[in-house]
Amino acid sequence: MSGGDCQSQADVSQQPIGKDGSFKRPDSVFRNWIEKGGKFAPEADRYHLYVVYGCPWATRTLIVRKLKGLEDIIPVTAASPRADEHGWPFAKVDRFPDVEDDPLYGSEHIKDLYLKADPDYSGRFTVPVLWDKKLETVVNNESSEIIRIFNSAFNEILPPDLEKTKLDLHPATLREEIDELNDWVYHTVNNGVYKAGFAKTQAAYEAAVKPLFGSLDRLEKIVDARDYLIGGQLTEADVRLFVTIVRFDIGYYGAFKCNIRTIRDGYPALNRWFKKLYWTNPAFKSSTNLDHIKTGYYWITAVSILLR
Numbered sequence: 001m002s003g004g005d006c007q008s009q010a011d012v013s014q015q016p017i018g019k020d021g022s023f024k025r026p027d028s029v030f031r032n033w034i035e036k037g038g039k040f041a042p043e044a045d046r047y048h049l050y051v052v053y054g055c056p057w058a059t060r061t062l063i064v065r066k067l068k069g070l071e072d073i074i075p076v077t078a079a080s081p082r083a084d085e086h087g088w089p090f091a092k093v094d095r096f097p098d099v100e101d102d103p104l105y106g107s108e109h110i111k112d113l114y115l116k117a118d119p120d121y122s123g124r125f126t127v128p129v130l131w132d133k134k135l136e137t138v139v140n141n142e143s144s145e146i147i148r149i150f151n152s153a154f155n156e157i158l159p160p161d162l163e164k165t166k167l168d169l170h171p172a173t174l175r176e177e178i179d180e181l182n183d184w185v186y187h188t189v190n191n192g193v194y195k196a197g198f199a200k201t202q203a204a205y206e207a208a209v210k211p212l213f214g215s216l217d218r219l220e221k222i223v224d225a226r227d228y229l230i231g232g233q234l235t236e237a238d239v240r241l242f243v244t245i246v247r248f249d250i251g252y253y254g255a256f257k258c259n260i261r262t263i264r265d266g267y268p269a270l271n272r273w274f275k276k277l278y279w280t281n282p283a284f285k286s287s288t289n290l291d292h293i294k295t296g297y298y299w300i301t302a303v304s305i306l307l308r
């Protein structure tokens with residue numbers, strides 16, 4: 001199914017750039033919610049999650065899927081981190097370790113799913129994709145919303161007594177604080193590394209890399225002697241920051257030139273915070289594929305020969 005003339009939409013290394021040389025991340029297009037009585041109702045084995053392990057946005061959804069115990073309710077398929085001119089390929093096209101075939105349609109690329117949902121789709125072919133098998137369309141392709149959906153939409157079909165069912169990563173009492181932190185962390189850190197990595201001018205690069213390290217300094221103070229960012233408990237703020245920090249030294253420092261300091265040597269508190277999550281909570285470690293992360297970033301920046 002891959003083909004057609006959507007090359008500029010599909011090439012992961014060719015990102016949208018503004019007149020000033022800065023990377024402009026487009027808004028996600030599919031923004032539906034899963035809710036009882038709605039078009040997309042919470043049902044077991046109705047939805048399918050497509051990811052690339054290298055991608056931090058997709059990894060947010062993998063972590064929350066596991067934290068909430070949704071493994072049997074929402075199956076997952078991983079495409080390859082070695083993007084080609086059609087975007088993220090499935091195993092049919094790229095037999096890279098831990099990459100799978102599309103079990104639903106035998107697609108060649110993630111792109112094929114988008115074009116199946118909407119043949120006129122003109123956005124980018126991004127992961128994660130939350131797919132509805134019943135209506136054969138994309139429910140949502142925005143990770144910040146998919147993790148909110150996973151956080152609460154399936155609670156009523158999960159066993160009510162389980163800790164995972166009761167876990168609330170965006171509790172009402174901490175909501176304001178979480179949203180406020182998410183906002184500056186998103187702009188300067190989660191997306192900040194991309195703005196540095198995809199910048200096409202010196203000025204655009206500096207306008208990204210300086211605030212990035214300013215925010216890392218600020219986060220270093222926040223997690224000093226603490227296991228969680230907010231409220232002494234695990235929240236989505238930890239999930240959203242973890243996926244960037246775990247990629248930092250092996251991906252962003254080199255491939256995206258975020259190289260003022262490493263986390264390992266420059267940020268002892270952040271280093272301890274993310275390693276504790278990785279080593280003590282299986283949802284974090286099992287959702288982190290270091291080889292896919294490293295491969296993915298050096299692949300799209302065309303510096304694909306590297307020390308392993």
Ligand SMILES: N[C@@H](CCC(=O)N[C@@H](CS)C(=O)NCC(=O)O)C(=O)O
Nearest residue numbers: 012055056057124126127141142143
């Ligand atoms: N806002 C989206 C961003 C997703 C995104 O940009 N994913 C990247 C991988 S890390 C992607 O698939 N890029 C493909 C492209 O832009 O062509 C989200 O958070 O879900």
